[in-house]
Amino acid sequence: MSTSASSIKLRHLLxxxxxxxxTISALLDVSETYIEQNRQIDKKQxxxxxxxxxxxxxxxxxxxxxxxxxxxxxxxxxxxxxQTSASSVKKGETLLDTAMTLNAMHPDLLVVRHPDSGAVQxxxxxxxxxxxxxxxxxxxxxxxxxxDALTIRRRRGKLxxxxxxxxxxxxxxxxxRSNIHLLNxxxxxxxxxxxxxxxxxxxxxxxxxxxxxxRKGLTGVxxxxxxxxxxxxxxxxxxxxxxxxxxFFGLDNEKLSFAKPDALIMHPGPMNxxxxxxxxxxxxxxxxxxxxxxxxxxxxRMACLEVLMSQRRNExxxxxAEGGGE
Amino acid sequence: MSESYDLILRGGIVVTPxxxxxxxxxxxxxxxxxxxxxxxxxxxxxxxxxGLHVLPGVIDTQVHFREPGLEYKEDLESGTRGAVLGGVTGxxxxxxxxxxxxxxxxxxxxxxxxxxxxxxDYAFYIGGAAENVMELARLERLPGCSGVKVFMGxxxxxxxxxxxxxxxxxxxxxxxxxxxxxxxxxxxxxxxPMTRLPGVTAHxxxxxxxxxxxxxxxxRLVKLARNRGRRVHVLHVTTADEMVFLRDHKDIAxxxxxxxxxxxxxxxxxxxxxxxxxxNPPIRDAHHRDGLWHGVREGIVDVIGSxxxxxxxxxxxxxxxxSPSGMTGVQTLVPIMLDHVNAxxxxxxxxxxxxxxxxxxxxxxxxxxxxxxxYDADFTLVDLKTRRRIENKWIASKAxxxxxxxxxxxxxxxxxIIRGHIVMRDDQLVATPQGAPIRFQETMPKEEx
Numbered sequence: 001m002s003t004s005a006s007s008i009k010l011r012h013l014l015x016x017x018x019x020x021x022x023t024i025s026a027l028l029d030v031s032e033t034y035i036e037q038n039r040q041i042d043k044k045q046x047x048x049x050x051x052x053x054x055x056x057x058x059x060x061x062x063x064x065x066x067x068x069x070x071x072x073x074x075x076x077x078x079x080x081x082x083q084t085s086a087s088s089v090k091k092g093e094t095l096l097d098t099a100m101t102l103n104a105m106h107p108d109l110l111v112v113r114h115p116d117s118g119a120v121q122x123x124x125x126x127x128x129x130x131x132x133x134x135x136x137x138x139x140x141x142x143x144x145x146x147x148d149a150l151t152i153r154r155r156r157g158k159l160x161x162x163x164x165x166x167x168x169x170x171x172x173x174x175x176x177r178s179n180i181h182l183l184n185x186x187x188x189x190x191x192x193x194x195x196x197x198x199x200x201x202x203x204x205x206x207x208x209x210x211x212x213x214x215r216k217g218l219t220g221v222x223x224x225x226x227x228x229x230x231x232x233x234x235x236x237x238x239x240x241x242x243x244x245x246x247x248f249f250g251l252d253n254e255k256l257s258f259a260k261p262d263a264l265i266m267h268p269g270p271m272n273x274x275x276x277x278x279x280x281x282x283x284x285x286x287x288x289x290x291x292x293x294x295x296x297x298x299x300x301r302m303a304c305l306e307v308l309m310s311q312r313r314n315e316x317x318x319x320x321a322e323g324g325g326e
Numbered sequence: 327m328s329e330s331y332d333l334i335l336r337g338g339i340v341v342t343p344x345x346x347x348x349x350x351x352x353x354x355x356x357x358x359x360x361x362x363x364x365x366x367x368x369x370x371x372x373x374x375x376x377g378l379h380v381l382p383g384v385i386d387t388q389v390h391f392r393e394p395g396l397e398y399k400e401d402l403e404s405g406t407r408g409a410v411l412g413g414v415t416g417x418x419x420x421x422x423x424x425x426x427x428x429x430x431x432x433x434x435x436x437x438x439x440x441x442x443x444x445x446x447d448y449a450f451y452i453g454g455a456a457e458n459v460m461e462l463a464r465l466e467r468l469p470g471c472s473g474v475k476v477f478m479g480x481x482x483x484x485x486x487x488x489x490x491x492x493x494x495x496x497x498x499x500x501x502x503x504x505x506x507x508x509x510x511x512x513x514x515x516x517x518x519p520m521t522r523l524p525g526v527t528a529h530x531x532x533x534x535x536x537x538x539x540x541x542x543x544x545x546r547l548v549k550l551a552r553n554r555g556r557r558v559h560v561l562h563v564t565t566a567d568e569m570v571f572l573r574d575h576k577d578i579a580x581x582x583x584x585x586x587x588x589x590x591x592x593x594x595x596x597x598x599x600x601x602x603x604x605x606n607p608p609i610r611d612a613h614h615r616d617g618l619w620h621g622v623r624e625g626i627v628d629v630i631g632s633x634x635x636x637x638x639x640x641x642x643x644x645x646x647x648x649s650p651s652g653m654t655g656v657q658t659l660v661p662i663m664l665d666h667v668n669a670x671x672x673x674x675x676x677x678x679x680x681x682x683x684x685x686x687x688x689x690x691x692x693x694x695x696x697x698x699x700x701y702d703a704d705f706t707l708v709d710l711k712t713r714r715r716i717e718n719k720w721i722a723s724k725a726x727x728x729x730x731x732x733x734x735x736x737x738x739x740x741x742x743i744i745r746g747h748i749v750m751r752d753d754q755l756v757a758t759p760q761g762a763p764i765r766f767q768e769t770m771p772k773e774e775x
Contacts (some may be wrong), residue, residue: 021519160523180516187519204538207516 005030005303006310012124012131013304015140016181024149024182030303031150031296038074038298048077048309051108055081056098057134058114063269063294064134064143068111071301077108095119096126103127109308112136117174130308138172138233144268145178147300149186151293152223155264160187165217165259166208167193168227168249168276171200172234175268176227180206193217195249197238214249218258225266226251226277242275252278264289331360331369333746338375338707341382341678342697351380353703356745361699373748375707378740379674382682382697383415383704385764387472387689388505388561388582388631389656391417393439395424400636400724402436405656406445406761408634408722410750412657413739415446415704416694416764418472418631418685421453426485428458430465437470437763444761446744447694447704451475451505453485454496462500469771470763472689473502473559478543479509479535480606480651488512490546497554502768503580503688504551505559508543508568509535509607521647528646529596532608537565540607544568548575559688562587562633564607566617573626580628580688583618585655585662588630590729591615601642601649602729605635622672622680629684632659636725654723658716658730664708664737674710682706692765707741714738720753 053072072079117137124131135141211217333353352360391405421427449472488511595603635652686695742750
């Protein structure tokens with residue numbers, strides 16, 4: 001690959017919004033270099049030897065945390081996981097107190113997930129190390145969008161000009177927001193499909209086409225991205241019942257027949273089978289790339305770690321960090 | 327005897343508030359002083375108008391004349407010359423010049439430049455922006471000011487107001503009807519990468535700046551205006567959807583559409599004209615054009631403005647999307663719309679409503695907008711029967727082109743009369759520039775004691 005990690009100027013990775021097409025392409029190029037390596041028996045490198053990475057998760061996560069942990073370890077870094085249940089947050093410490101405490105331990109990078117939108121950006125302004133947003137509220141989940149983009153790019157050879165439908169619980173989805181920003185930036189066309197109750201106000205200001213009918217919205221699309229119905233974020237009733245939601249918005253073969261015959265099926269996981277996606281579709285080995293997404297996730301996170309760490313090579317560890325995505 | 331006139335228009339069919347009347351019009355000291363039979367009455371000058379229709383002077387409420395700063399595209403002299411050659415007697419000029427028209431000094435500079443060089447009467451908009459928001463109540467009352475113009479999209483630098491907070495502050499700190507370019511900047515920014523795809527042409531322009539971009543901004547504007555109890559003027563409405571929405575907000579929102587959007591349609595116009603058809607908001611497909619005509623028929627549209635926005639052919643020849651948006655229009659507004667009158671798409675009375683009375687009503691223009699005693703003697707004389715070909719060589723604009731080059735129309739302006747001065751007759755300029763500032767009820771100069 002022609003792109004070297006140090007040529008990408010990123011201090012933190014807080015979101016996709018504001019990243020240039022060149023930066024996104026370069027991140028994907030670096031990610032590509034790790035895919036083959038991850039398939040070898042010996043997966044370990046020493047690129048991040050001596051570097052400390054803390055996965056600070058204020059929200060439950062299995063796959064994202066595991067993916068970041070593997071990424072850090074395969075690059076030779078020291079990875080520590082902190083879950084809310086094990087931290088002082090339960091004892092009443094504030095987000096910034098926790099940040100300052102960890103900062104005093106001189107980590108090199110924090111991966112932060114938090115249930116509140118904007119929390120990761122706030123935290124990034126208070127610490128000296130690099131910060132990766134592992135998902136904040138319903139705001140952004142940048143590494144998910146990058147791994148989705150990598151999956152699509154490897155299957156289709158490009159992102160430009162593709163028609164992508166993001167379906168389901170748009171309202172609560174940080175995955176949807178990050179994907180909208182990324183796909184728009186790379187010249188893909190984005191549709192969002194979901195019930196009006198799960199559609200954020202003014203979502204069309206993000207440049208997407210809005211549909212409330214799956215069959216209409218899926219017509220002619222190249223990529224179908226399903227979202228998880230995030231019942232844990234719903235305070236109040238957004239859908240009448242699960243069977244009704246599945247009937248109108250669950251992806252089954254009948255609705256999928258409106259998309260292009262070779263349309264890819266994606267899902268960020270974890271899937272609710274029989275809620276937003278039918279098992280037959282999820283397990284369609286010809287079109288479902290759901291497991292490939294997981295594989296790409298590790299490669300993308302390795303690339304993000306490498307890029308952010310390469311920026312810090314010649315920096316005294318006490319320098320004050322600035323906010324901002326790029 | 328005292329019953330002498332400076333000018334009498336004899337034998338024309340005059341469109342007055344009563345309808346069409348075959349009467350003579352007597353003019354003295356720039357005003358209309360007699361309507362009726364003036365047989366045997368003397369006048370310094372007589373214009374025989376038999377076979378012609380005498381309309382209240384056409385007022386184009388949206389032109390960009392580029393001065394100061396971009397005089398290679400247009401200036402106040404060439405722009406107003408095109409206006410009178412096209413039968414237009416008054417123009418409202420837009421603030422996106424260099425510098426933008428944002429301060430008293432910027433405004434007075436334009437007034438100074440127009441004096442003695444403008445062929446028709448004129449008013450200038452003041453730009454509404456974050457930097458002058460606290461001054462707007464005073465600025466919009468400067469004599470010669472047609473009000474505040476805000477760009478929610480399609481502009482750059484200090485003139486762009488993409489956010490609701492600044493827009494609301496502008497609404498709060500001004501009083502007169504505010505003219506707004508409604509396109510949602512956020513949505514357009516998000517969609518802009520599609521214009522950089524390989525092989526892209528101007529055909530993608532209405533897809534990038536799509537109907538939803540226009541509707542979103544219009545809805546945001548109307549919502550804020552209603553909260554503030556303010557009247558707003560939605561410039562160049564281009565979508566069927568906005569017409570449906572604005573129909574339910576006519577108590578506070580007035581509506582402009584343009585001859586281009588009523589005449590051209592995608593994809594044909596982009597096939598034929600390429601980037602020459604590129605303007606903001608874009609020319610859309612026939613469905614939206616039909617929606618605009620519906621708005622004209624049903625009375626939702628208040629005025630026709632040309633959005634005359636000249637760029638040189640050299641600039642327009644740049645590959646899309648580097649080509650600038652905008653086309654000429656002030657000189658072709660009357661012939662194009664008269665052709666639509668002849669095709670039965672609107673009546674001559676509706677044309678007068680859209681091009682003269684409507685502007686006077688919306689903007690409280692003093693002494694213009696109808697043929698009635700005491701009003702300014704501004705007339706657009708038209709021959710509804712003549713068949714003419716619009717050609718680039720007829721265009722006075724420095725840009726030197728029109729999207730209608732080669733088009734044959736029925737109906738043509740044959741004379742332009744401004745406050746009693748005949749300035750154009752049979753496509754010839756027959757006077758010197760005598761334009762004066764348009765007066766508004768909100769900007770009437772106070773008599774010094």
